[in-house]
Amino acid sequence: MRKIPSAAGLSFVLALGCARGQDIKAAQACTRLDDDAARLSCYDAALGAFKPPTGQQPGAVKMDPLAKFGDDSRLHTDAKIDLPKNLTAQVQQVTPLANGLYRLTLDNGQVWTSTEADSALTFKVNDRVIISRMLLGRFEISLAGHTTGVSATRMK
Numbered sequence: 107m108r109k110i111p112s113a114a115g116l117s118f119v120l121a122l123g124c125a126r127g128q129d130i131k132a133a134q135a136c137t138r139l140d141d142d143a144a145r146l147s148c149y150d151a152a153l154g155a156f157k158p159p160t161g162q163q164p165g166a167v168k169m170d171p172l173a174k175f176g177d178d179s180r181l182h183t184d185a186k187i188d189l190p191k192n193l194t195a196q197v198q199q200v201t202p203l204a205n206g207l208y209r210l211t212l213d214n215g216q217v218w219t220s221t222e223a224d225s226a227l228t229f230k231v232n233d234r235v236i237i238s239r240m241l242l243g244r245f246e247i248s249l250a251g252h253t254t255g256v257s258a259t260r261m262k
Contacts, residue, residue, distance in 0.1 A: 206224070
């Protein structure tokens with residue numbers, strides 16, 4: 107019984123060695139290129155370390171700073187961009203949650219959940235809200251024209 111797993115493992119090691127040998131031969135061919143950029147691209151291709159060019163890709167969509175507002179790279183994992191200090195939006199849907207919390211769907215498609223409650227703050231459909239970026243990655247949501255706000259987290 108032990109011969110079958112050993113034979114499979116040996117086959118895998120030999121196949122991997124052949125693949126690595128082909129990589130080394132392809133990489134050796136890159137040494138004949140004079141242009142630095144072409145030589146680097148050749149090495150990347152030969153060794154499987156493909157990296158897209160640093161410029162804007164054709165057909166790529168540039169991320170709007172307001173679309174990324176409130177996202178701590180859980181929702182979008184692209185490069186960091188300069189984000190505004192606050193965002194003003196209109197509430198399209200309000201879902202009351204337990205303990206005086208709310209889930210708000212905004213006119214820009216973002217969904218926010220309050221993480222603390224304040225009995226003086228009640229959100230309704232069509233309210234204008236301001237979401238402000240605070241210290242240490244926190245966000246606070248308040249009604250436009252009011253000074254009272256509560257902590258919130260972007261869900262979508």
